[in-house]
Amino acid sequence: MRAFIFPGQGSQSVGMGRTLAEASSAARDVFGEVDEALKQKLSVLMAEGPPDDLTLTENAQPAIMANAIATLRASGIDLAAKADFVAGHSLGEYSALCAAGAFDLATTARLLKRRGHAMQAAVPVGEGAMAALLGAGLGLAREVAEAAAQGQVCTVANDNDPGQVVISGDRAAVERALDIAKEKGARRAILLPVSAPFHCPLMQPAAEAMAEALAEASVSSPIVPVYANVTAAPASDPDEIRRLLVEQVTEMVRWRESVAAMFEAGVTQYVELGAKVLGPMVKRIAPDATVISVVTPDDIDALVKAI
Structure with a gap:
């Protein structure tokens, strides 16, 4: 097929x-x-x-x-x-x-x-962001997003493959997620060059x-x-x-x-x-x-x- x-x-x-x-x-x-x-x-x-x-x-x-x-x-x-x-x-x-x-x-x-x-x-330019978590699965990405939200929006946007998940939301929350992801075992966490936080609330x-x-x-x-x-x-x-x-x-x-x-x-x-x-x-x-x-x-x- x-x-x-x-x-x-x-x-x-x-x-x-x-x-x-x-x-x-x-x-x-x-x-x-x-x-x-x-x-x-x-x-x-x-x-x-x-x-x-x-x-x-x-x-x-x-x-x-x-x-x-x-x-x-x-x-x-x-x-x-x-x-x-x-x-x-x-x-x-x-x-x-x-x-x-x-x-x-x-x-x-x-x-x-x-x-x-x-x-x-x-979303006004600069207020949202997205980041790729590499070496992270869906479960880990959800833990990272939840820990980073702190009253703001931070959610999983793309479950791309077993080792690549993208998160999206308020810029401050996504930036917090970068360090949290590394602490929780992601291989890399990088901001993406996008103009808006797609696939989030x-x-x-x-x-x-x-x-x-x-x-x-x-x-x-x-x-x-x-x-x-x-x-x-x-x-x-x-x-x-x-x-x-x-x-x-x-x-x-x-x-x-x-x-x-x-x-x-x-x-x-x-x-x-x-x-x-x-x-x-x-x-x-x-x-x-x-x-x-x-x-x-x-x-x-x-x-x-x-x-």
């Missing part, structure tokens, strides 16, 4: 999609449709930068999605024939839903633009904004089951998809559990589209699985031959 997986924020880089667009008319069509949907030359920003503008959450989120969907469409792969499941990390869940036909491309781009803007606006204003946006959006049943971040289980009902995407804004991304659940369901091959970020996590979660990360036209050719 096979799952196609889609990366989240942080996988953007200037130049993304440029070689793909030069090689594939299908990829160019994706970038053009996203530009039109957003009334913005996002494809130029992706190709040329500047980096600071591309890193802005409201630009990075639709850019990462567009690059992943362009990679898929350039391959010409029939997802219904070749995938048993799809899943994505945080914003990547929108990419997965788009790939599976739950959202059309223009709707996905507009939702992610709104999501990125709402998440950035939810401070994002509630963004969740409310997405509830409004998703209520207006057309959602279809996906052609293959989509593993949801907040349940680590497949979802296919449109109303359930809407609800889970709203919850996702403030809740923990259960990526480790999602990959493990797919592996237990029989998935032995994971295909990452648009980046080489999730692959190493998958191997740490399911060492016996195979991973194919697809970024370049050569990668696409190799994928088509492999499956």
